[in-house]
Amino acid sequence: MNVRKIVTVVEEVRAEGGRAVTPPATVAVTAAVIANPWAGAGFVEDLSPGIDAHASGLGALLAPAVLEALGAPAEAYGKAAVVGLDGEIEHGSALIHTLKFGDHFRKAAGATTLLPAVEKRGAAGVVFDIPLKHITDATIRSHHQTVEVRIADAPHPDEIVVGLAAAAQGRPQQRLAALATER
Incomplete structure (x- = not known):
């Protein structure tokens, strides 16, 4: 696996809707440009030989890094692949839509739910949103959220950005009723 760079971003929301968020809502993203x-x-x-050669190593690299950056137990998580213009969206999907990749994050976070994902093709600097859901119960609405990511010089046409995101809580100031209340 040829990693050009790793980028980690931590976002702390301290106010939302004119009110303080206590404790601050924290989301971390760690992405590898490969x-x-x-x-x-x-x-x-x-695509199997490439999956076998790279997917597990990427998961092993990114899962502990994003959780360390978060600095708290993860309650929500997600993943992303952004393929440069000389590749196919399927190339990114091949790396992230396999248990060889995702199980590293599930095990590290103590998660049991489907790991939500986004994959797209784009030029360097493309903005992408990583969807997040609760790590053990996908019906918990408060944890359905997204985090926006942009790496100024990636992906190059022959690269893929592979990223993981983790949140220490649900959306700041969430106040939707539980899904079970709708009948």
Whole structure:
């Protein structure tokens, strides 16, 4: 795996809707900018060798890093892949939509739910939103949120940005009723 850089961003929301958020709502993102293992190879029918070579290593690299950056137990989580213009969206999907990648985060966070994802193709500096959901109960509305990410010089056309996001809580000032209240 050829990693050009790792970017970590921690966001702390201290006020929302004109009111203090106590404790501050914290979200962390850690992303690796890697060489796309399939770029320049034309259409690759079987992506399995690249998945086997890279997915688990990426998960092992990113999962502990994002949780360390969060500095608190994760209550919500998500993942992303942004493929440079010389690649296919399927290249990013191949890396993040496998248990070889996602189980590193699930185990580290003590999670049991589906790890929500976004994947897209874009030029360097493209903005992408990582969706987050509760780590053990996807019906908890307060934890359905997104975090916006942008890496100024990535992805290059032959790269993929692979990222994980974790939140220490739900949305700041959330006040929607529980899903079970709707019938």
